[in-house]
Amino acid sequence: MAYLKIDLQFFSQEKTEKATPKKRQDTRKEGRVAKSADVNTAIILLFVFLFLWFFGSFLREDILKIFEISFNEYVLIGVTEQSIRLMMTDLSIQAAKVLLPIFLAAIIGALVSNYMQVGVLFTTKPLILKLERINPIQGAKRMFSARALVELLKAMLKITLVGVVTFTILWLHKEEVFRLTSTSPNTTLAVIGNLTVKMGVFTSILLIFLSIFDYVYQKYDFEKNIRMSKQEVKDEYKKIEGDPLIKSKIKERQKQMAMQRMMQEVPKADVVITNPTHFAVALKYDEETMEAPQVVAKGVDYIALKIKTIAETNDVVIVENRHLARALYKEAEIGDTVPEQLFQAVAEVLAYVYRLKQKI
Structure with a gap:
């Protein structure tokens, strides 16, 4: 009669237990948290395009000023090393006036989106180079994993929906677009800016809606990855509470000291x-x-x-x-x-x- 040997340790190594508070704390210190990059992207885009919606008219004047100076003054000056240096310096300053507020809005959006997901967290551990990250075998496994398939489907869905939103907005304003060839530069810039901002805002709102589902998935995947085996839970409990043998020795020592004092x-x-x-x-x-x-x-x-x-x-x-x-x-x-x-x-x-x- 044949007997089948079963290694009971195999079952104790299965990660079936929820992560303990200490495991969560240690994982957080390493920079590993439940976080969706789609949430960050969507909120950053929303902040940027809302900024352009409310303050775009002020930026338009600065952009028109750059074109005006370029076509009225810079085309007439002589090409020398000094003139080019002065021209590039002036253009850089003018461009910074336009871009810096947009960058600031993007930074605020990034901070808000990260705070909404993980709270306040500062760590440099994710920046440390790990050789397993450049391991081609591990890289191939990641490329053909279920997570990679989810990311591919997610990207295709986003491209499709963004294309639909963009096309719909352009179609609804097709008459304005067709008239751009006969309008002034100021009007053309205003119409293009208005359409761009509308497409950006609606696309951002759509991406935020989609990113909610992505965050739920990332949360589920994160919880699954930090699960612990029963043995790991026991080992961690021993570390926190102390080894029973050591605890008994400590109690014995405390009893001896109390006896001496008595x-x-x-x-x-x-x-x-x-x-x-x-x-x-x-x-x-x-x-x-x-x-x-x-x-x-x-x-x-x-x-x-x-x-x-x-x-x-x-x-x-x-x-x-x-x-x-x-x-x-x-x-x-x-x-x-x-x-x-x-x-x-x-x-x-x-x-x-x-x-x-x-x-x-």
């Missing part, structure tokens, strides 16, 4: 009440600073024996009282005052201790 308080006690062999409770009382006697140490068996040994070494009075020792051990913790119901019994013990010390 034993250091025994010589300062006024009395140690014992069982006599199983329980030992050390009490201290100062009329000026304490409202009631305080438990400074307690223990059973070996610890009780150690408390009594230290008390004997430091001439602390030891009183045997079985019921009181058990009651104090059960009712009060180290640092607590004696419970009210035990005041009378403790007071009698302390009175005995004080009388004993006076006789000594």
Whole structure:
């Protein structure tokens, strides 16, 4: 009879678990976030064309000024090194006046779109060169992956819809376009600018609508890529909470330190009440600073024996009282005052201790 061996570790390595908060935080620090480039492109285009819609008339005057100076002045000057330098400098300044506001609108759009998707994030890790990025085998896998197919279909859809929007706007304004050959340069520039802005705004709105679906897909793909196996979740939990063996050692060390501090308080006690062999409770009382006697140490068996040994070494009075020792051990913790119901019994013990010390 044949048996089929199954490696159970295979199942533990399957990435079926959602990413933990720590994994998400580490991934974010690396610059890996759910982000759609289409959202960035669409919002940047919308900001630029809205800027042109509202402020295009001011830019038109600057553009016409460039043409006017070029055709009226620059064609008449002599061609020398100095004249060309001055001409290029002047044209660069005029072009900057036109382009810089557009660039500023694009930058604002980029910041807004990134903030909407990932919030505030500054990291240089995505800029670090990684050899696997230039690996031809990995590159071929990316080219023929399901993600590449989705990107191809997405690009074809965008080209088709943008073409439809552009054609529709031109068709609706075909009469204005046909009259451009008989209009003035100022009117021609105004009509072309108006049509361009309209095509840009409507195309941007359409791209924003499409980019919503792309962002949903990118979010899904990102969540799938950062999934963790059950073993990875366990390992991460161990790193966060600490290895159980190390934690037990830390607790043991803390217990030892607490024990040492407790034993250091025994010589300062006024009395140690014992069982006599199983329980030992050390009490201290100062009329000026304490409202009631305080438990400074307690223990059973070996610890009780150690408390009594230290008390004997430091001439602390030891009183045997079985019921009181058990009651104090059960009712009060180290640092607590004696419970009210035990005041009378403790007071009698302390009175005995004080009388004993006076006789000594």
